[in-house]
Amino acid sequence: MKSEGKSTINDVARIAGVSKKTVSRVINRSPLLNGETRAKVEAVIEELGYVPNPQARALxxxxxxxxxxxxxxxxxxxxxxxxxxxxxxxxxxxxxxxxxxxxxxxxxxxxxxxxxxxxxxxxxxxxxxxxxxxxxxxxxxxxxxxxxxxxxxxxxxxxxxxxxxxDREAVAAATRHLIEQGHSRIGLVAGPHGFRSAAERRAGFEQAMTEAGLKVPRSLVADGTYRFESGIAAGDRLLDVTPRPSAIVCSNDEMAAGVMHAARQRGLTIPDDLSIVGFDDTAIASHIWPPLTTVRWPxxxxxxxxxxxxxxxxxxxxxxxxxxxxxxxxxxxxxxxxxxxx
Missing domain, CATH: 3.40.50.2300 (Response regulator)
Structure with a gap:
């Protein structure tokens, strides 16, 4: 048997009765091994005092x-x-x-x-x-x-x-939830141009509205940047429209919080005067008041x-x-x- 620090991976494989690749998997903590094999190889590694060389493995x-x-x-x-x-x-x-x-x-x-x-x-x-x-x-x-x-x-x-x-199907489901609550004049705070997520979420919103036979006038779509401040600006724009929307779908939670801020500045009560839906389910969604209805992005x-x-x-x-x-x-x-x- 080799002295401590002198053993090789080949020694471990031979004594454990496994392949060299199996020993490598144990060393790399691969999840693709059963517990019995892992325990047997680890026991031999401990017995021999084998120490893997990370630099050599990286090389x-x-x-x-x-x-x-x-x-x-x-x-x-x-x-x-x-x-x-x-x-x-x-x-x-x-x-x-x-x-x-x-x-x-x-x-x-x-x-x-x-x-x-x-x-x-x-x-x-x-x-x-x-x-x-x-x-x-x-x-x-x-x-x-x-x-x-x-x-x-x-x-x-x-x-x-x-x-x-x-994202598309998730936002469509969220929009249908608003429609089921009787909302028909629904605004959208879209995400930034160039983001596929923004395009997919907008497409889901438009899909649900079209399926319900509801129009989406340009005046009820405001662009945002996924940031809180852009949610305030988008909320101001949408809430200045006459008649104003009874609900707003936001492409993320930060912008939804911004819309809430804009609504409160106007003395509107959420959800009695305005319903709001976000996307992400980040910590902000459950920390603001009222807690935000949102799409949980895994x-x-x-x-x-x-x-x-x-x-x-x-x-x-x-x-x-x-x-x-x-x-x-x-x-x-x-x-x-x-x-x-x-």
Whole structure:
């Protein structure tokens, strides 16, 4: 038997009666092993005093044990939720998270990201919307040899490289909920141009209105930026319309909170005078008064699954984990919606 610190992975595999790849899976804390095999290999590792060399393993992979989060997103709550999901997935592994914000308006964005990937030698990257919608960026990741997963509000890639939500259907369901409460004059605070999420959520709103035979005049659609201040501005615009809407669908919770602020400045009571629906179900939705009816976007499970897709290849020859690629958003009914008066 080897002395402590001198044993090799081949020694561990031979004594445990398993393959070298199985030992690697144990070292990498792969979820694709049963408890009995894991315990047997860990016992041999402890007995031999075998210590894996992270630097050597990284060199063999020609990658560092780093997962990158690349984003240009104005929604801090979304970025925080994604980080939470990734950190849950990599807890107990040797992987670490690197967050890299970019400017999608920069003409050098793709070159900057290519340089970042080459410099950091990331094992894999997660791309947040709206830059995840850029096919050229996905190609940059492939050329750099970095695994990638794109997050979006619709399918953008094959399942290995994608986690998506059903934003269009979710907002359509939320709008139908308002219609069922007797609302027919319903406004929309749309998200920023260039965001697929904004387009999908607007399409869901328009779909539900059209199915109900209701018109959506341009005066009842206001653009926002996913920020609280833009919700105030959009609320002011919509509530200045005569007759004003009895309900407003907002493309995220921050803007919904802004609309609430604008309504209260006018002396309107929510939900008696105005019903409001948001999207995301971030902390703000349950902290404001009345609590916000909103669409719960499963951001943490999506991020956790995306990270698991990246980690699935951490051991050479290991198959991709069968993580889901489509996640369903659900309507959370709270106090900001009531039946229309009369």
């Amino acid at each position: 063999a992979l020609r990658r560092n044990f780093l997962i990158g989060l690349i984003h240009d997103n104005p929604n801090a709550q979304m970025v925080l939720g994604v980080q939470t999901g990734i950190l849950e997935a990599i807890r107990g592994t040797e992987f670490a998270l690197v967050v890299h914000p970019v400017d999608r308006g920069s003409p050098t964005m793709l070159d900057d990201i290519r340089s970042f990937l080459d410099r950091q030698r990331l094992y894999g990257v997660m791309l947040l919307p709206p830059i995840s919608e850029n096919d050229a960026l996905a190609q940059v990741c492939r050329e750099a040899g970095a695994r990638y997963v794109r997050m979006g509000s619709a399918r953008l890639d094959d399942d290995i490289h994608m986690v998506a939500s059903n 951001i943490i499970p999506m991020a956790r699954a995306a990270a698991a897709k990246l980690l699935a290849g951490a051991v050479e020859g290991e198959d991709d984990a069968e993580e889901p690629s489509m996640f369903l958003s659900t309507l959370i009914r709270r106090g900001s919606v009531a039946a229309v008066k009369g």
